Amino acid sequence: MSAERATRPGRTAAAKAGGHHQDLLTAMLRIRRFEERCVELYSGARIRGFVHLCIGEEAVAVGVHRALTPQDAIVSTYRDHGHALARGVPEADVMAEMYGRATGCSGGRGGSMHLFDAERRFYGGNAIVAGGLPLAAGLALADRLCDRSRVTCCFFGDGAFAEGEFHETANLAALWDLPLLLVCENNLYAMGTALPRHQAQTDLAARAASYGMVAWAVDGMDVEAVERAARRAVEGIRAGTGPHFLEARTYRFRAHSMYDPDRYRDKAEIEEWKKRDPIARLTDLMNENGELTKKRLARIEREVAEEIDAAVREAEQAPEEPVADLLRHVTSPPVDAA
Amino acid sequence: MSGEAERAMRTTTYREALREAMSEAMRADDRVFLMGEDVGRYGGCFGVSLGMLEEFGPERIRDTPLSESAFVGAGIGAALGGMRPIVEIMTVNFSLLALDQILNNAATLLHMSGGQLPVPLVIRMTTGAGRQLAAQHSHSLEGWYAHIPGIRVLAPATVEDARYLLAPALADPDPVLVFEHGSLYNASGELAPLTEPVDLDRARVRRPGTDVSLITYGGCLPKVLAAADELAADGLDPEVVDLRSLRPLDEATIDASVARTHRVVVVDEGWRTGSLAAEVCAGIAERCFYDLDAPVERVCSAEVPIPYARQLEEAALPQVRDVAAAARRTVG
Numbered sequence: 001m002s003a004e005r006a007t008r009p010g011r012t013a014a015a016k017a018g019g020h021h022q023d024l025l026t027a028m029l030r031i032r033r034f035e036e037r038c039v040e041l042y043s044g045a046r047i048r049g050f051v052h053l054c055i056g057e058e059a060v061a062v063g064v065h066r067a068l069t070p071q072d073a074i075v076s077t078y079r080d081h082g083h084a085l086a087r088g089v090p091e092a093d094v095m096a097e098m099y100g101r102a103t104g105c106s107g108g109r110g111g112s113m114h115l116f117d118a119e120r121r122f123y124g125g126n127a128i129v130a131g132g133l134p135l136a137a138g139l140a141l142a143d144r145l146c147d148r149s150r151v152t153c154c155f156f157g158d159g160a161f162a163e164g165e166f167h168e169t170a171n172l173a174a175l176w177d178l179p180l181l182l183v184c185e186n187n188l189y190a191m192g193t194a195l196p197r198h199q200a201q202t203d204l205a206a207r208a209a210s211y212g213m214v215a216w217a218v219d220g221m222d223v224e225a226v227e228r229a230a231r232r233a234v235e236g237i238r239a240g241t242g243p244h245f246l247e248a249r250t251y252r253f254r255a256h257s258m259y260d261p262d263r264y265r266d267k268a269e270i271e272e273w274k275k276r277d278p279i280a281r282l283t284d285l286m287n288e289n290g291e292l293t294k295k296r297l298a299r300i301e302r303e304v305a306e307e308i309d310a311a312v313r314e315a316e317q318a319p320e321e322p323v324a325d326l327l328r329h330v331t332s333p334p335v336d337a338a
Numbered sequence: 339m340s341g342e343a344e345r346a347m348r349t350t351t352y353r354e355a356l357r358e359a360m361s362e363a364m365r366a367d368d369r370v371f372l373m374g375e376d377v378g379r380y381g382g383c384f385g386v387s388l389g390m391l392e393e394f395g396p397e398r399i400r401d402t403p404l405s406e407s408a409f410v411g412a413g414i415g416a417a418l419g420g421m422r423p424i425v426e427i428m429t430v431n432f433s434l435l436a437l438d439q440i441l442n443n444a445a446t447l448l449h450m451s452g453g454q455l456p457v458p459l460v461i462r463m464t465t466g467a468g469r470q471l472a473a474q475h476s477h478s479l480e481g482w483y484a485h486i487p488g489i490r491v492l493a494p495a496t497v498e499d500a501r502y503l504l505a506p507a508l509a510d511p512d513p514v515l516v517f518e519h520g521s522l523y524n525a526s527g528e529l530a531p532l533t534e535p536v537d538l539d540r541a542r543v544r545r546p547g548t549d550v551s552l553i554t555y556g557g558c559l560p561k562v563l564a565a566a567d568e569l570a571a572d573g574l575d576p577e578v579v580d581l582r583s584l585r586p587l588d589e590a591t592i593d594a595s596v597a598r599t600h601r602v603v604v605v606d607e608g609w610r611t612g613s614l615a616a617e618v619c620a621g622i623a624e625r626c627f628y629d630l631d632a633p634v635e636r637v638c639s640a641e642v643p644i645p646y647a648r649q650l651e652e653a654a655l656p657q658v659r660d661v662a663a664a665a666r667r668t669v670g
Contacts, residue, residue: 124450
């Protein structure tokens with residue numbers, strides 16, 4: 001970043017950078033405001049179930065997605081709102097899913113933890129820690145077998161390092177040179193258990209590297225740093241150098257889920273991390289560069305709020321899936337012999 | 339015509355029939371590949387895929403590390419990515435290491451995604467006891483899998499089914515689990531060319547009869563047929579129903595058999611408590627109560643981890659004499 005600024009780009013390049021920053025900012029604000037609305041809707045009992053917020057972690061979802069194309073695939077976790085929105089799953093579809101409506105992106109059968117969008121190659125929030133990793137390896141294997149230049153990106157948390165499925169998949173992916181981007185969102189807590197309390201060796205990138213894949217850590221609170229790292233990784237994967245691992249060091253500002261009283265973290269620690277808020281950090285940079293006026297920020301906020309208002313309105317009015325269709329989609333419909 | 343059919347008949351083994359079915363599928367469809375522990379260079383731990391590596395190469399006959407969860411999950415992901423994988427798991431006991439992927443992903447993704455993500459995957463595994471392999475290689479857990487909505491569970495018991503069930507299983511858009519009883523691999527039998535499409539939902543009456551329905555599947559079928567011969571020698575006329583599909587169960591064939599015989603013995607190598615046999619019996623009680631002339635009998639494995647010693651293992655498993663005795667009680 002400093003190198004880029006040091007080169008003092010010309011007017012067009014500066015405008016381009018400003019536009020890029022504005023895109024990043026809008027994408028992160030969309031996720032944050034969407035989730036803040038989720039909290040209100042949850043408190044008002046409009047949505048139920050488990051709801052896991054990624055507030056504080058937006059830079060990871062947004063930065064990584066900037067490096068991916070529509071042909072690439074994404075496998076997410078139960079903390080999947082940010083990934084889905086960054087992927088471009090319409091807010092109305094995500095919100096309708098939170099409402100359990102027929103128009104939801106999973107037809108009301110998944111809820112917050114299981115957002116799917118096959119058209120956008122978004123293969124879902126997986127609510128078993130590390131359970132999405134083998135699946136992602138399989139998507140990457142299919143691409144390899146078909147000689148397709150696509151990348152599969154799998155998100156998971158630091159908690160996944162305690163699961164066999166992470167280690168089995170890391171080995172398999174490296175052994176088979178799979179076009180797989182492993183993104184560990186290390187927010188320092190496996191639910192309520194701090195990283196040093198669940199891992200004997202807390203240098204996660206070093207452990208991933210031990211499987212024989214390119215691995216490095218990045219500041220997950222810096223959206224541009226995440227984007228750069230992800231682009232580098234994706235380039236490497238497309239060039240055929242096998243799976244890459246990215247440890248994004250991040251932090252969730254909210255509790256693990258709506259049920260979590262958050263008794264296991266020091267308030268001072270949370271406040272300390274909030275000073276590194278990825279959204280504030282980007283707006284500061286943009287202000288410094290003269291890329292953002294109060295008016296422009298207000299306009300972005302207004303547009304995002306309008307999008308979310310519209311999504312909530314649509315979800316409120318969306319039809320419920322009829323109970324008569326309870327058993328639909330358990331198995332595929334029989335193929336018509338005619 | 340019958341002369342022609344007779345000429346086309348040939349004798350083969352259950353193992354070879356499985357191999358032929360897989361090879362045929364792989365020649366017909368580039369999307370099909372086989373993945374599992376020692377399926378390649380070793381030729382499969384039970385020799386099922388012997389020689390396939392030479393024909394199809396290591397990309398399509400893919401040896402995996404001993405990572406059941408990863409390679410079963412990779413099969414699911416590859417299916418989502420447009421492939422038609424066949425995943426081999428050495429034994430049903432090992433499949434427990436992949437249960438997360440089978441239950442939480444393969445069986446669930448279609449529904450949880452609102453119908454967006456069918457998983458066209460075939461998982462084959464060995465099941466059952468009888469080879470003195472003790473308590474971690476001998477169990478019959480297919481009944482557990484038959485509990486799970488979203489997957490199809492097959493138990494080929496004959497050479498013919500070993501040969502012909504795979505193609506429709508691969509054509510199924512949803513996950514199919516195939517349980518191959520370890521005692522069947524060396525079984526040989528007559529194999530006729532396929533004359534009509536295979537209906538995976540249907541059970542088969544292996545021996546028509548009128549006095550008692552012996553309902554079974556998989557590795558117990560040869561024992562039940564032997565028991566039927568014994569009973570026939572005593573002047574009884576038993577009917578033998580081979581379920582073939584454990585999920586869904588072919589209720590129509592079961593009910594029609596009960597309506598003919600009015601007496602039922604269900605034979606299942608799984609443990610009795612919460613068994614597939616229990617499910618079959620409950621269904622008969624619900625649907626065929628007024629057709630029954632005697633209490634329904636069950637012959638299952640003893641409620642014990644399968645032991646190593648020969649006489650103990652034999653005592654733990656359903657045997658021909660147990661089936662015959664149960665059948666006699668129903669007509670008693």
